[in-house]
Amino acid sequence: MASLAGRHLLLLQGPAGPFFARVAQQLRAAGAQVTKVNFNGGEDFYYRGPDVVTFAQPMDAWPDFFEQLVRDRKIDAVLLFGDCRPLHRAAIERARQLGVDVFVFEEGYLRPDFVTLEKGGVNGHSNMPRDPSHFDAVELGPEPRHLPIRHAFIKSALHTICYASAAALARERYPHYRHHRDIRPVAQARLWFRGTVRRVLHALRDRELKQRLESPGMPPYFFVPLQVHLDSQLGHSPYGTINQFIREVVTAFAQHAPADHVLLLKLHPMDRPYSDYSTDIEALRLEHGLGERLLYADIINLPATLRGARGTVVINSTVGLSSLTHGTPVKCMGTAVYDMPGLTHQGSLADFFSAPEPVDRALYKRFRQWLLEQNQLNGSVWSRLHEDPSRVLR
Numbered sequence: 001m002a003s004l005a006g007r008h009l010l011l012l013q014g015p016a017g018p019f020f021a022r023v024a025q026q027l028r029a030a031g032a033q034v035t036k037v038n039f040n041g042g043e044d045f046y047y048r049g050p051d052v053v054t055f056a057q058p059m060d061a062w063p064d065f066f067e068q069l070v071r072d073r074k075i076d077a078v079l080l081f082g083d084c085r086p087l088h089r090a091a092i093e094r095a096r097q098l099g100v101d102v103f104v105f106e107e108g109y110l111r112p113d114f115v116t117l118e119k120g121g122v123n124g125h126s127n128m129p130r131d132p133s134h135f136d137a138v139e140l141g142p143e144p145r146h147l148p149i150r151h152a153f154i155k156s157a158l159h160t161i162c163y164a165s166a167a168a169l170a171r172e173r174y175p176h177y178r179h180h181r182d183i184r185p186v187a188q189a190r191l192w193f194r195g196t197v198r199r200v201l202h203a204l205r206d207r208e209l210k211q212r213l214e215s216p217g218m219p220p221y222f223f224v225p226l227q228v229h230l231d232s233q234l235g236h237s238p239y240g241t242i243n244q245f246i247r248e249v250v251t252a253f254a255q256h257a258p259a260d261h262v263l264l265l266k267l268h269p270m271d272r273p274y275s276d277y278s279t280d281i282e283a284l285r286l287e288h289g290l291g292e293r294l295l296y297a298d299i300i301n302l303p304a305t306l307r308g309a310r311g312t313v314v315i316n317s318t319v320g321l322s323s324l325t326h327g328t329p330v331k332c333m334g335t336a337v338y339d340m341p342g343l344t345h346q347g348s349l350a351d352f353f354s355a356p357e358p359v360d361r362a363l364y365k366r367f368r369q370w371l372l373e374q375n376q377l378n379g380s381v382w383s384r385l386h387e388d389p390s391r392v393l394r
Helices: 019-029 041-046 059-072 086-098 153-169 185-205 207-213 232-236 242-256 278-288 302-308 319-325 349-354 361-374
Strands: 008-011 033-038 052-054 077-081 101-107 114-119 221-225 262-266 294-297 311-314 330-332 376-378
Touching: 008 019, 019 033, 019 077, 033 041, 033 059, 041 153, 059 086, 077 086, 086 101, 153 185, 185 207, 207 294, 207 302, 221 242, 221 302, 242 262, 242 278, 242 349, 262 302, 278 294, 302 319, 311 319, 311 349, 319 330, 319 361, 361 376
Parallel strands: 008 033, 008 077, 033 052, 077 101, 221 262, 221 311, 262 294, 311 330
Antiparallel strands: 101 114, 114 376
C-alpha cells in the first residue's frame, strides 16, 4: 500500500451505491485525510460521517463553493466518478485553475473485472498517449492476479432505485439539485422492472441465435455492440443518438459488405430498461433489403460472439478492447483511448466492411499491460475495489 500521509483528498459524486464510502475507507487506511461533498439525499443515504460537507445552494454557486472548500481545507487532489457530469465539469475547470490534481473513476477500460482511475480525465478527456511507439518500451510480464467480477445487473438496479428514492425523500433539503439523469424513484422502479421482464423474454427470443454463435455453423458476420442511449461518451462522437449510429452502420454494411455476410447488433444490458431499437432496425432491414442478413439480439455470449466475428464496429465502447483481446478487428466511430494505428482500423467504415485491418497482437499486449499498471484497479463500481486505489494516486 502506497502512503497517502499528509494528503487531503476531496470526493465529489460517485456511482449510486456504497462504492465511494468504501473507497474513502481505503484512502484513510493509506493515511489520507478525506472530505466528501454530498449533493442530494441519495448520497446522504450511502455516505455519512463527520467528513461530509453538503452543497444545497443554487447550482451557479457551485464553482465558487468548490474553490473556497479547496482553499480552506488545503485539498491537493479531487476524486470523482464520471467527468462529463455538469457538476464535475465545473469542478475540473476550477481545479485546473487552482493547480489541483483531478482523478476520475469510471467503469473499467478492461471490463468486467476492473475499474478505471485515471489522472486528468477518462475516455474522450483522457491524456493517454495515442502514439503506438509510446508502448514499445513496455515490458511484458505475468498479468496481476485479480478477482473475477460477476455481472452487476441486479446490484445496479437495486442501488439505482434506493439512490433515487433517498434523493426524492430529501428533495426539500436539496431544493436546487438537478441530477444529470432522470432519477425519479417510481419511474426508475418501473423501468428496471421492465428491464427484468425484457431480459426473460429476450433470453427466450435469442436462445437459437446464441447457440448458432457458439457453433461453427454461423455465416461470416460483423458485430455491433450498442451503447447506453444516455452514455456521456456519445459526446465524444458525431452522433446525437444511438439511432443515428445504427443508421450509418447498417447503410454502410448494406452498400459495402460482402453479400454472404451478416450484421449483428446487440442491445447494451444497461439500456434494456430504457431502449428497444427493434422498430428502427426492422425499417432499415426493409429499406436496404437485408432480410436475414441483419440481426438484432440482447442475451448472447459476448466472448463467443467477439471471437467469431470478422470485425466489431463501436462508437467508443470498451467492448472494442474486449474485441482486441480476441484478435478481432475494430472500427471506432468516436474518440476512444485505444483508437490508434495497429490496434484499430484507421480507414473508412466502408473499407472496414470490405477489408478490416488486422490487430497487432504484440502491440495490444503491451497496451493492455500499460493499462493494468497505470489506471486499472480490480473491482466493481457497484460494490468495491479489491485493490488499493493509492497505487495510482501519483
